[in-house]
């Protein structure tokens with residue numbers, strides 16, 4: 546499609562943004578902006594660098610009785626966790642631009658849609674072992690995706706969920722993320738709570754949308770250490786797009802003053818970033834922290850579509866994905882409606898039978914009725930974060946710190962009992 550063709554449908558699309566009702570998935574975006582990939586696949590972006598996710602397992606002090614050495618190693622580990630987290634951002638927020646030219650509108654997963662796969666051990670000597678991904682659309686209204694990434698050999702589990710609330714300004718789409726990630730290194734008996742930054746979509750006017758992160762996100766360790774990460778785009782303090790500054794403190798209390806920082810990291814999460822000791826802001830003459838362009842992401846291994854279960858994403862959306870790749874608008878609508886009609890019939894059957902859809906591998910845990918033993922409660926209080934269903938990273942006592950406190954948690958027992966869907 547030439548730019549001129551785009552601009553006519555795109556300008557009508559931009560006008561539709563003006564009448565935005567809050568639910569992005571209900572908007573009819575022009576076909577050229579549609580992605581053939583379902584949102585349930587985005588969970589894979591949390592572990593396209595399995596080596597970085599697992600690295601803290603290999604940063605332990607030999608001398609258990611040496612307090613200073615233990616302290617030094619726990620600081621090294623939260624720095625390694627921050628490096629892993631920064632390494633996920635290019636895949637999370639730039640991969641569509643890199644593969645398809647612009648950010649795209651993902652397919653809106655149906656309730657119960659699943660996506661599974663694995664990363665093989667690419668390390669020398671097999672110290673990493675296999676890592677698997679389970680991803681499930683646990684809610685359709687509003688859309689919520691839950692995921693778990695499990696590495697048995699190193700007893701490391703990353704689990705979390707994501708939902709969004711979007712609002713529109715004249716020129717950009719503003720997105721608040723809901724949910725969080727919990728990272729547990731069971732051998733180390735150490736865990737981390739990771740919150741999700743707000744984002745906005747820029748480039749809408751020029752029909753070349755891309756994600757820019759904003760605000761602040763946190764990584765809280767069970768050792769007390771906390772990483773506070775501030776995001777900015779072009780025109781902000783650093784003037785470059787995809788910029789961030791991360792400061793690591795001994796605990797939440799000392800994060801009140803920037804000069805208490807034990808380490809400072811800054812640069813671009815989609816490019817190079819640097820690290821310096823203490824609170825001084827690092828520059829390219831300091832030690833390289835991470836280079837997002839240099840490290841190649843490891844693609845998840847997903848079995849061929851013909852071996853997939855009907856609930857698996859690429860099989861379920863196969864005809865729609867092919868129609869999108871052919872830009873065959875009528876076929877896209879036709880194939881999408883057949884999936885939507887199947888879903889409507891399922892919901893109708895459930896209503897008349899008085900049943901409701903059972904989530905497959907995840908439980909909706911109510912933290913107000915049961916203080917589940919998982920570290921979410923202790924990590925949230927270390928970070929002074931709300932345990933409620935507030936925008937991710939909301940502080941305790943903030944205006945959203947009330948209402949439900951229900952969060953999605955993986956049940957590996959249910960995965961072990963799974964008989965139909967295989968990795």
Ligand SMILES: CCC(=O)OC[C@H](C)CC[C@H]1O[C@H]2C[C@H]3[C@@H]4CC=C5C[C@@H](O)CC[C@]5(C)[C@H]4CC[C@]3(C)[C@H]2[C@@H]1C
Nearest residue numbers: 569572574578587637638648649650651707720746754
């Ligand atoms: C409906 C309006 C429309 O189609 O506008 C077209 C534009 C492509 C902008 C809207 C879409 O932009 C997409 C970007 C998506 C986020 C990208 C990455 C993540 C991180 C992941 O861990 C969780 C999901 C999340 C937040 C995606 C959520 C959905 C976003 C905002 C898509 C917008 C519909």
